[in-house]
C-alpha cells in the first residue's frame with residue numbers, strides 16, 4: 001500500500017472519531033463540539049482528505065457549524081417532483097437539499113465542492 005493512502009486513511013479515521021466525539025458532547029457543550037469539528041476540518045485540509053459523507057451531512061455549509069437533528073436543524077422530506085430531503089440549519093437558516101434519487105454507484109462528481 002502506498003504511503004500516502006495510509007496517511008489518508010488514518011486522517012479519515014481521526015476525522016470520523018472527532019465527529020463522533022463532537023456529536024457526543026454537543027448537547028452538553030456546543031462550543032467544545034464546534035472545536036472538535038474545526039479540528040476535523042483542519043485535518044481534512046491538511047491531508048487533502050474530503051470529509052466522509054456522514055460527516056459532511058452533519059455540517060452546515062453556511063456557518064460550518066455542526067447540525068444535529070432535533071437540536072439545531074430541521075429535516076423535512078419533500079416528495080413533490082424529485083424526492084429530496086431538506087435540512088434547515090436553525091443557527092444561520094441555511095437550507096441544504098439532498099436528492100433521494102436511487103443512483104447507481106458512479107465516480108464522485110467534483111461539483112460538490114464545499
Ligand SMILES: [Zn+2]
Pocket residue numbers: 060061062063064065089090091092093094
Ligand atoms: Zn448554519
